[in-house]
């Protein structure tokens with residue numbers, strides 16, 4: 001995710017903090033200051049913030065390690081104000097697995113809250129919510145209540161909250177996946193609007209969360225819809241068959257001439273009709289600045305871009321294209337280059353499709369497949 005800092009890693013999973021998480025921390029600090037807390041209370045506040053931070057990381061690890069049991073790796077974990085996001089390589093296709101993965105996060109907070117509850121009961125140190133919510137309330141009580149709130153909040157049936165996934169998984173037992181997602185997303189957006197209105201009157205932070213939820217629900221719905229659409233289309237129906245290629249011995253100057261001469265932005269590099277790399281426009285421009293016009297295409301091209309067979313379906317091909325973070329997908333038949341798929345021509349295909357599937361528009365397609373970098 002953009003605008004995130006790496007703060008560590010657990011079990012080979014990088015843990016990042018999104019800058020908006022600082023807003024949450026700032027808000028907590030501000031609450032302390034506004035209530036006229038002294039230095040000791042302020043330090044206790046900071047410790048509490050760090051403890052909450054730890055609980056959120058454990059929550060995400062709950063998701064990640066459950067997914068790992070189903071053979072799904074986690075790319076990274078990012079901390080946001082509404083909680084964390086564990087970016088799984090893919091979602092489980094089986095709704096039952098998705099249900100377990102979604103529930104594992106809140107389950108961690110249930111365990112933490114229960115452990116704190118029983119130890120507080122034992123020491124008679126338990127404070128009611130109203131008392132613990134005040135600055136200087138007992139640390140363990142505060143942490144327990146925060147975990148209770150985390151569970152309740154995460155189980156709201158709204159994407160991108162875990163409750164949204166739970167709802168979708170439950171609906172998907174009886175309905176088609178796309179339909180289940182649409183319903184779950186609509187419920188999520190309805191809740192987001194409700195949050196927004198409540199936030200308007202009581203708490204601006206809630207409006208901020210509402211926006212997050214609304215966009216998250218929308219993105220999830222579009223993404224699933226798009227994947228379902230792409231699933232039925234073979235790569236050969238979406239590929240461009242008129243395109244320009246480069247050779248390894250071409251100079252960057254020649255590549256620039258091709259770039260300026262036509263509408264093509266990213267070029268497959270071939271040797272005897274076989275794809276050996278891709279030179280995207282971004283790389284071409286950057287390398288030109290670094291190494292000058294006379295550099296060889298073969299020395300600067302990317303070799304890690306995916307290719308697709310012309311008979312395979314677009315959804316799988318596109319997933320690989322995104323994973324490789326490459327703007328062009330060379331299409332091969334029997335090892336020979338026969339076409340290229342780009343974001344633009346899939347966008348065009350979607351426009352044609354949207355004549356009868358009005359939900360997905362070209363703009364959204366490009367948004368969803370916007371490649372980072």
Ligand SMILES: [Zn+2]
Nearest residue numbers: 105106154162
């Ligand atoms: Zn979660």
